[in-house]
Amino acid sequence: MAQTKSTLTHLECGNCGKQFAPNRLLNLCSDCGKPLLARYDLATAALTLTKEALRRREPSLWRYEEVLPVQNDWAMLRLGEGWTPLHHAKRLGEAIGCPQTYIKDEGLNVTASFKARGLALAVSRAYELGARELAIPSAGNAACALSAYAAVAGLPAHVYMPKDVPSLFQVECRELGANVTLVDGLINDCGVKVREGVAAHGWFDVSTLKEPYRVEGKKTMGYELAEQMDWELPDVIIYPTGGGTGMVGMWKAFDEMERMGLIGAKRPRMVTVQSDGCAPIVRAYQQGVEHAELWQGARTVADGLRVPIAIGDFLILRAIRQSGGVALTVTDAEMLHYARVMGSKSGVFPAPEGAATLAALVHLLEQGWIRPDESVVLFNTGSGLKYAHLWAHVL
Template sequence: MNWNDNLTAERVTFVTHLECSMTGERYAADRLHGLSSAGRPLLVRYDLDGVRGALTREALANRPNDMWRWRELLPVRRAADVVSLGEAATPIVSLAKVGARLGLKELLVKDEGRLPTGSFKARGLAMAVSMAKELGVAKIAMPTNGNAGAALAAYGSRAGIETIVLCPDDTPEINVREIAAQGARVYRVDGLIDECGAIVGEGAKAGHWFDLSTLKEPYRIEGKKTMGLELAEQLGWRVPDVIFYPTGGGTGLIGMWKGFAELEALGLIGPERPRMVAVQAEGCAPMVKAWQEGEEHAGRWQDAHTVAAGIRVPKAVGDFLILRAVRESGGFAIAVPDEAILAAIDEAARQDGLLLCPEGGATLAAAAQALERGLISRDDHVVLFNCATGLKYPMPDRSRRLAKAGPIDHAAL
């Protein structure tokens, strides 16, 4: 088994068509598509009967442990079109001390910060850019709150595709700089991410570029769903009782829900499903409001603000898909204050040595709140998603000064 076997192997592909997520209208595969005629995201469909014979537990066990090992359930037809920076499977890390304090039987973190560009955006953008390359796209643009833009810049450069990224003025500085460092043209906009997205959409309509915004093309979901495929395999072909997922655009939550259904159709897991929890910040919680009010769609959140920039999405294109997955799973949507997010980051780092990003901190804060409110039980097997490395974000300076000339009281250090 060679390290790059998954990238170079002949790809027996099983994509049959694309399907409107709202109406079910079919669209031809192997053509460039944005949203459906109903203005809704398109979903990739596969010949799952055909996949069943090729994608077995035994076949997976003999492949390198990266995202591309799931190739029969991925849309890229030709190995030459795969755009990769080494998307290795991410580890599951126990928060044993924090879990014990909360009284949870099992508290695990799927640490997506180990991926290229330091976030789970690598999964979706690797797939979207690979398909853009396969379909002959020469120029792409998208809005970002930070990490998605960094991933797009990296994969766009690797694919040789011209890339433009628009971000809100207050996007974390390191994200803005890494986007530029990795070859994209990046612009700061005096607005929020959906307002950046409107500018991108206008340029796409005018024919200046292809719009790679969240869920406005079909393939980022397919990359993100590998989080769920990978999780099920890592847990011995079972799913956890509850998944807490930081939800802005919600592509990963939607993708994992789709992936679990595909795994069941292949006979790799049973009918059990985790309760899917959409985690948002109190300063930007459109999904929580819609879930509480029993709505199918979420209105735009006014004055969106939170320290967790990645989930500061006032209006999500796939709102109904997020809410559908939450409700079908028996899950819920929950919002947490910034103070709880920061406290959760601090506790996980100090107690268990895992530095969460703000969005990951939100999932820990949400799990604690859900337990306190009786929304989950102490016996539940809980998985949190840490979507990026905490090293990208500002940290308080708690260092102290020590003069080398002494005298030094070593015992007091």
């Protein structure tokens, strides 16, 4: 069977730097319990991953195979993930006084959110390395994505979601063949249940940043952005942050691209937006600390942002600070309002998390933190179509 062009060399702890051979199933660093990051032979990758070669590659995230971990063609689980459109939202930009406003529409991914990117890679790699059953705690979208890729591989998937997760997400997981358990609590409580299942049954845990490859899938958002903007990154990226793999992944992608000579040293200012009902990263950013404490009583209509504690907190905060970015909150009412503004002025019907990025942009323009002539990319991380339960309230 054919090999991919992957140049994966090893895994490295994002905290203590300890290195690990990449050819077996691993979760966290065995020394310090923090996330592992994949490292590549970027000099070799750069020989074939050129701007010229990319023009002829397939329209999916697998176009970046040199800097993805999967080694064998047979293990690439494909449902058309990635290579989502980047829209120059001209009418929206004019309406809010920021003509260079772009929307990266991740709602067009398989299972209608950007979670497809991370789970495509995590499940492909787990399948390649011999995992037999997979488990995930999820706010909803990640569970749907896991269910889909597990179905492609033919692996059992065990998904744990808060019991108030909208029924559509439960239905989608079940129809995709997953075993669904609803938990009385939040995503971190679901994580406890997953750990019990792992201990009892030997499942492989694909929680955010608790295995090394979801972030590799998410980083392709950074590669695509650079490629779609003709290798000139925007001034600002605004990203709705829960567990943070998107932020961490894109920041990693920019570093890799610079080392391969695909981009220069310029970096976007990375903005994290959270709900004022659950904002552990914003609080830690404002306090100037490296780790975020558990947010008590988390409440928001944006389920993907209802993440009271994140194991990759220090990596998210590092990306925000190193980039000269900022972290801010918006209210749930603003998300509902700006969903309609985005929809009616751009044609993109966002998830509430995506609408949060527009609310954040409006605040940052008002504060003068973003100048009207700067280029800004908003990440619409999911499709509004999955949130009928919310829009019913704003009819």
